[in-house]
Every structure is written in C-alpha cells, then in structure tokens.
Amino acid sequence: MYSRKAPSATWRHPVWSTARKDCVGTALGASKVWFTMGHGIVTEVFYPSIDIPQIRDLGFIIADDQGFWQELKTLPDPHIDFHDPHVPLPTTTHHHPRFEMTFRVCPDPQRDVLLIDFTLRGDNAMRPYVLCAARLGEDAQRNHAWAGTWAGRPVLWAEQGPFGLALTCRTANGDAALICRSVGEVGVSDLWQDFHQHGRMSWQYDEAGPGEVALAAELPRSGTLALGLGSSKEAAATNAWSSLAQGFGPCLNLYTARWQAWHASHPPPSQLARHLPAAIETLYIRSANVLKIHEDRTFPGALVASLSIPWGEASDSLGGYHLVWSRDLVESAGALLAIGAHVEARQVLTYLISTQQADGHWFQNQWLGGKPFWQGVQLDEAGFPVLLAAALDAQHALNDIPIRDMVFRALRFIVREGPVTRQDRWEEDSGINAFTLAVVIAALVEGAPYLDDKARALALMVADHWNTRIEAWTYAKGGDFAHQFGVTGHYIRVTPADILRDCRADQEMVPIKNRSDNPQLAADKQVSNDFLQLVRYGLRRADDPRIAESIVVMDGLLKSDTPSGPVWHRYNDDGYGEHIDGSPFDGSGVGRGWPLLVGERGHYAICAGEDPLPYLQAMSRMTGAGGLLPEQVWDSPPIPERGLFPGAPSGSAMPLVWAHAEFVKLCHSHLLGYPVDRPVHTFARYQGLRPHLDFRLWTLKERPRDIKADEELRVLLPTPFVVHFGHNGWRDLTDIPSEDYGLAHLAILPTRTMTAGTVMDFTIHWADGTWLGEDIHIDITGGSA
Secondary structure, three states, X not given: OOEOOOOOOOXXXXXXXXXXXXXXXXOOOOOOOEEXXXXXXXXXXXXXXXXXXXXXXXXXXXXXXXXXXXXXXXXXXXXXXXXXXXXXXXXXXXXXXXXXXXXXXXXXXXXXXXXXXXXXXXXXXXXXXXXXXXXXOOOHHHEEEEEEEEOOEEEEEEEEOOEEEEEEEEOOOOOEOOOOEEEEEOOOOOHHHHHHHHOOOOOXXXXXXXXXXXXXXXXXXXXXXXXXXEOOHHHHHHHHHHHHHHOHHHHHHHHHHHHHHHHHOOOOOHHHHHHOOHHHHHHHHHHHHHHHHOEOOOOOOOEOOOOOOOOHHHOOOOOOOOOEOHHHHHHHHHHHHHOOOHHHHHHHHHHHHHHOOOOOOOOOOEOOOOOEOOOOOOHHHHHHHHHHHHHHHHOXXXXXXXXXXXXXXXXXXXXXXXXOEOOOOOOOOOEEOHHHHHHHHHHHHHHHHHOOHHHHHHHHHHHHHHHHHHHHHHEEEOOHHHHHHOOOEEEOOOEOHHHHOOOOHHHOXXXXXXXXXXXXXXXXXXXXXXXXXXXXXXXXXXXXXXXXXXXXXXXXXXXXXXXXXXXXXXXXXXXXOOOOOOOOOOOOOOOOEEHHHHHHHHHHHHHOOOOOHHHHHHHHHOOOOOOOOOOOEOOOOOEHHHOEOOOOEOOOOOOOHHHHHHHHHHHHHHHHXXXXXXXXXXXXXXXXXXXXXXEEEEOOOOOOOEEEOOOEEEEEEOOOEEEEEEEOOOEEEEEEEOEEOOOOEEEEEOOOOOOOOOEEEEEEEEOOOOEOOOOEEEEEEOOOO
C-alpha cells in the first residue's frame, strides 16, 4: 500500500554520490536527449526546450530483500565493451560474487527518450532497483514527484512547470514491469536512504515535493527501462511507452545506422591507420563521436564544454560544464573541420553569429539558447569566431554565410578593448597574455580581407604593432627562474595591464584565485605554456631563442612524468584540482596535469620538427575506462580509496570536449607536418618572425614615453578627436583631426621630421568640445626604429 506523501527535507542524510563518468552517448537525429553513462549510472539528461540537466543521476541497487544490498556504481572496474568503435553504444557489465549486471543505454533517435536494456544474472534471490534524482526546470528545489499509472501502466513521474519526466519499464514480452514504486526527497526519503536505514525497500510513497525529489522502483531481472521527457508528465509518459512499444532493438538499429552513416561521410584519412598505432586510431574515432555527441539538436552548432560536472559528487552546480564557451566551441569546430564535417562547422559559425553581442564580443559562457551564465569578458573569445569564419572560407566551405558584419564587430571590439583581456583563457586574471595575444593578432589578420580598405589597413596595423610588442609585454629577462634553469629569460603567464605604461609592471603581484593561501607571486614568477600558441599560429618560430628557453622553464616547472606519459600543469602554483589528500576541489586545491596541454606540447613538437607520436600515445593512455579524455589526470602518489592513480583521470570533467578536439587536430597535424588549425593569412604574413615597424601607437591604455627619431606616432582612439600638437614647450602648435578607419579613429602625427632630443607635446580634444584633461609629453630619442 502507498502512503500519501514522502517526508520532506527538514534534515538530511548523505546523498548517493555521482559516479565518475566514463562513457558518453547520444541520439543522432531527431531526438534531443543527451546523457553520460558511467559505473552503473546515467547522469545529466537534457531536454531540448531548456538548457539545464533534467536529472541529476540515475543508478541501480542490487539487493536480496534480506539485508544485503549493493549500489552498482560502487563496484570497482566494470567491463565496458564497444562492439563498434564508430557507435557510442557501450555494453557495461558489473561483476559481484553473487551477481552480474549487464546493461546497454541507447537514446531513441526519434523521441526524447533514453532506453536502458538490462539483465541481472546470478543468485536468484537478487533483484534490481532503479533510483533517479529528478532535476526539472531551473530550480531543483521545486520539483514534484508521483508514483502512479498512465493508460493502465505503472509509471514514476516528476514535473515542474512545463517540464515533465516519466520512468517506466517493460519485459521482453512487452508487459509493464515497474514492481514496487516509491518517490521521496533526496537525502531524506529516497531509495538510497531506505536501503541505508533498513537494508531493503520498505517505503512506498506516492507523492513527494516540492523539493529535490527522487524516483525509485523494483525492476524485473531483465527488461528495458525508459526515461521519457516532455512538456508535461503525461507527454513524457507517452514518449516513454512509445519507445518501449517499438522496442530496444529497432531503436538500437536506427541509432547504429545513423552513426555509421555519419562516419561514412567523414572517413578518417587513409594515412591514419598506416602512420599511427591502433589505440590512437580508436581514440581518434571516439573523439569524433564526442564532438558530435556534445552538439545540441535544438540549437545546431552549440556544443557544451562537457556533459559532466567537475567533481560532480561534491558539487550542486547547476551549470557545471553544460555551457557554451566560444573558445571551446571554436576549438571543437577546428577539429570538425579537420575531419571534414563542414556542415557541423558551419552550424557552429551560424550559432556564434546569432549569439554575438552588439558591441562585438561573446559572453564568457552561456546556456545553449544564448542566455548568459557567467558574464566575464575574455578577449580571445572575441577572436576565435573570426578564425573559424576564415578557416571555413580557406577550405571553400563557407557557402553563403554572411560574415562581414560579425567580423567587423568582433575586430572593432578587439581593437578597442585590447591588448588587455579582462580574463585570461583560464578565466582567472586580467592583463596581457601570450595565448590571448596570439588569437587576437591572428583574428585581426584573418579578418582583415573582409573589411573595407581603411578598416583593413587599421586591423593589420594593430596586428603588426601588437606582434612587435609581445616580448615587451610578456617576456621576463633574468630573474629567479632564469638563474634556476640557466636561461636568459622566459615568457610570463599573464602581465598586469600596467606593463603598457611601465616596463617594471611584471614585478606586480598577480593573484592565484583558486588557492586558499595566496602565494603572493609577482607576474614574472608565474609561468604557463600559453606562449606555445605564438608558434602554433606562426607569430614566432619554434627555434626562436626566447621560445626555446621558455620551453626549458616550462618543462622544469610544469611537467609531470606519469606512467601514462608526460603531462603539463596550466601554470605553477595552480590550485584548480583535488586537494593533497585527494578530496574534491572546493574552490581551492592543487592543480593537476591536463591531457589537453599534452596535445599543445605535441603541436609545438611538430613545429620544431620533432615526432609528436609520444604525445599522442600519452594522451591515449590518459583516458578513463570508457576511453574518454579527462580535463585533468592525477599526477601524485596513488590514493586507491579515492580511485586516484598516477596518469589516470582525476575527478575533474570527463570528457573534456576541447581535449578530444585537440587530440583529433594533433593526429591531422602529425600527418600534415604543421598545425592543422594554423591561420593561413597569419602564417603567410609573419612566417614566425617579429615584424619591424616604423611607427608606434598611442592609445588611452598604451602610452609610450619615448619613440625613435625616425618613428611615426599614430594616435588611435575609439571616437572622433582632434590632436592639439606642438613640441619643446608647445611651439609650432597645430591641430590634427582624426580620420574614421571604421574600427576606430586614427590621427598620424608628423614625428619623423623631429630630431633626437625633441620633446613632443600634445593633448586630445573630443568631438563634443571636451578635453582629455591632461597634457602628454614624449621624448624623441636617437637610433633607428
């Protein structure tokens, strides 16, 4: 008999934890359900009309109704088998001395339904139980749940607002097969708490909520479970039983056929199997699957960064990595381009065009529909979409997509905002960063052909100027690391914006925000691998002495050797990772090695004429049990009780789509002999060499105190202005109005006629008659520019 309503959360027991996620699948076609599947658990199921996950997790308990019970996901080392590497449909088998549980998870390609086909073998006393934590709508605390019937069949329901969920089951002969059912509140009256307190399923509540609700039922020893989603609980139940009526086999066949057709239209290069080991080819195919899986079906071209939540077992994050970052998105699109998936790459571009903000930038990250989540500004995220548009055009795959307006607005934002970024690519600190500089310089060059004459000239002028200043802004000569590693200097992780006015700004402290104890390190005491992008994009040669010496420092500080191979940290003293004892990151911790950075190091190896195969092999060995690349791997002594082993995935996000994209690109780059995503016009313009210019820019951010006698000073500001100009105490005064160059306004001062020792005087008057409020004095010095 059902009691009416489950107890609510006046206090809480521990909640069942989210398993580390090792396998991923999705429907390919009409269905819009996404999921990740791990050690006996399905997590983060999505519904097309809303951007957030619709369940927190779905897992199984095996019990004998006599006090023995085993949560399936806590069993070690499940066997995961992919019958066809082209189809993300793993068969997972969990072994226990008393039983064996096998299941397959397949989204219905035609409906918003997830099917789980399961079989329990062994001790006949054992019965399987399903438990599912619903998370419908934007407020996980306002869900309702019921145990009821629909069209005469038992069903478990959850609903909030216009979103419904239904869980139902059938046997092989088609009979409805949910046996004992209950709903409850997570941490109080859910099935896990029932087993924890009583060793068996003793509660049978028919209603729960509003709150964070859970659904549970006893299942037959074999059958098919359906998790349906819809605009109401009834719609979800209709979807779920429609799939069950069709059967698991037909859904599986259609799912398989669509994946095989997709791969047939994007076959791997014929040289791949000849030049790379089988394990790398397998990960290449799986990585292509990961890219396709993470694309939304309601918003084509929107790929979330991961279907996982980093350290999800300890996090209640609503967003996790279920969000779109334009940087991750374009990095993924670059891999899609490499495999020949032009349709998907174009969809990424049209999605980006549709979500560009009026001033030209993109949100730091956003929900799939374009609603912002975090709203920081990262300059590279304004440059990456321009690089994608240019890359598509270079492959004659742009088709009829109009990009001029997008390019113009993005480059105008870059010119007016740069070279300082409010956040680096790791979303932590403002300043000037080599990776960001490489991206925005390349964007200015790649985007220039799509601009009118003056705007094109200005974009190239700014790109050239920033390129010449890279070392002045991001390279530290001497210092502790130079002495430690026997080099003359090294590139800096991020330099405070004051470097534009003061060459000593690299001595300023740059906070490490993910450390509980800020180590108070100056900018020149922080090193990352971000400078490698200068080589990858053709701004510097691999054998440039400053690059080569920075490699020595980077390897010395950031490299860890693991049983899987070498791996690199993001920067020294990083705190984004588990704590020393292996407990989850909780706002602070100890940074670990990133397989993504192994791929970036491999791309440098290609540019340097070295063999990238060791880096590909290392990445392939750093995957989890389901063959997915994690955000980070553990690189400290093993902690078996926490499942942490050197060179193996940590509790961070897995899969990280960017890491899989990097692996795909490294495979193609290996075959080509140069980076597959190297911007065409940028490499042609610079060939790895710093340009020599005969001018300097003056902006409100960058104010040189002196220039060479044969250099021209160019004043660049966002709005119209007049330069009130003289020399040596305001002699020979003249007014020079700015010209509109589209991206900004420019005035060129006649400084080349001035001799060394002259002091140039000027100030700015705006078009509305107001004054800058200060006088500027610049010394003219001797020597050639």
